[in-house]
Amino acid sequence: xxxxxxxxxxxxxxxxxxxxxxxxxxxxxxxxxxxxxxxxxxxxxxxxxxxxxxxxxxxxxxxxxxxxxxxxxxxxxxxxxxxxxxxxxxxxxxxxxxxxxxxxxxxxxxxxxxxxxxxxxxxxxxxxxxxxxxxxxxxxxxxxxxxxxxxxxxxxxxxxxxxxxxxxxxxxxxxxxxxxxxxxxxxxxxxxxxxxxxxxxxxxxxxxxxxxxxxxxxxxxxxxxxxxxxxxxxxxxxxxxxxxxxxxxxxxxxxxxxxx
Numbered sequence: 439x440x441x442x443x444x445x446x447x448x449x450x451x452x453x454x455x456x457x458x459x460x461x462x463x464x465x466x467x468x469x470x471x472x473x474x475x476x477x478x479x480x481x482x483x484x485x486x487x488x489x490x491x492x493x494x495x496x497x498x499x500x501x502x503x504x505x506x507x508x509x510x511x512x513x514x515x516x517x518x519x520x521x522x523x524x525x526x527x528x529x530x531x532x533x534x535x536x537x538x539x540x541x542x543x544x545x546x547x548x549x550x551x552x553x554x555x556x557x558x559x560x561x562x563x564x565x566x567x568x569x570x571x572x573x574x575x576x577x578x579x580x581x582x583x584x585x586x587x588x589x590x591x592x593x594x595x596x597x598x599x600x601x602x603x604x605x606x607x608x609x610x611x612x613x614x615x616x617x618x619x620x621x622x623x624x625x626x627x628x629x630x631x632x633x634x635x636x637x638x639x640x641x642x643x644x645x646x647x648x649x650x651x652x653x654x655x656x657x658x659x660x661x662x663x664x665x666x667x668x669x670x671x672x673x674x675x676x677x678x679x680x681x682x683x684x685x686x687x688x689x690x691x692x693x694x695x696x697x698x
Contacts, residue, residue: 439480443470445495446477451488452635453481454628456495463502464494466550475527482537485697488643489635490535492558493542494551497624500543500567501551506576521581524550529583532557534654536647538638542631543567544624548606553582556591559650561617562631563609564624569617570606590657591617642679642695 439446445456455477457464481487494500509520532539532554541547541558547569555561555569563569571580571588579585580601589597592615600607609621622630638646648670656663674680678698686693 439476441473441477443467444473444477446481448481448484448487451486451639452632453487453490455481455490455492457493457501458495460496460498462505463499463546464496464551465503465505466501466554467505467508471524471528475531478528478531478535478539482535485643487537488639488697490537490539491542491628491631491635492532492539492554493544493628493631497545497566499546499551500541501548501554502546503549503551503572504582517578517581524582529553529557533559533583533587534650536650537643538635538646538650540631540635542627543569543609543618544627548572549580549584550582553580553584553587556587556617557583560619561612562620562622562627562634563612563618564627565609565621566624567609567612567618567621568606569609569612570604571601572604572606574601575604588617591615640692642677642683642693643697644677644679644695645674645683648674 443457443459445458447454457470459465459470481490509517512520539558541555541561543555543561543563545564545567547555547567549572552569552571571584573580585601588600596615607615609618612618613621620630652663652667652670655661655666679695682695683693
C-alpha cells in the first residue's frame, strides 16, 4: 500500500514503519495517524510479519509532537473526540497488537511522539534522543495516553515532574528512568533494533502474542492479570508451536515454529 506520510517496508519477517514528515519533524497530524492505523493493522494481520520497528525519518526527530495547527481552535467536545479517536485508532491499537512493536527513538520524541513510543512494547533510543510531554506549556494535558503510560514506565513521582515541568530528558536519563531499554549511537540504532528483532523471531509468535496479552492485562482496571496468564498458559498447550518447541527441546535441535 502506498502512503503519503509514512513508509512501510518488509523483509524476512521484519517490518519497519517510518514516519516520513521530516519538514514537520514527523509531527502527528490526523492523516498520519490514520495511515499508521492502516499500516499497523495490515502488518499485524500478515502472519509473515513477526516484529515491527517504528521510527522517524531523518536525524532530528522520532516524532516531535502533534500537529498543533490542526486543533488550536477546537472546543471542549472536539478536544475530547480528538483524544478518544486517537487513542482508539493508534495508541491503544499499538499497545495491544499481537505482533511485537519496537520503537526506535531516533531524536526528539515529544508529546504525541513520546506517547507513540510508550505505546510500543519497548523502546530503544539513539544517544541524541530527547523525550518529554510538554503539553501543559500549551495549556492542555497529554491526551494520547501519556498521563497513564508514563507513570507505569517511570513511576508516579518522575511522571508528575516530567509532565508538570513540561521539560525534556535526554537518552541516558530515559534509560535510568526505565523509559528506554538501551541507548546506542544514532548510526547504529536501526541495526541494533534489528538485532533484537532477530532474537524475538527465533521464538514462537503464538506464545509471544499470548505473553503480550497477559502482560498488558496487569495494567487494565478490573482485570486479574494472573488469571489471564493462567488461561493463556493453558491455551499454549493446544498450539502447534508448543508441540514443536517441546519436541525440538527433547530432540536437542532448534525449533522451527509454524506460528500456529
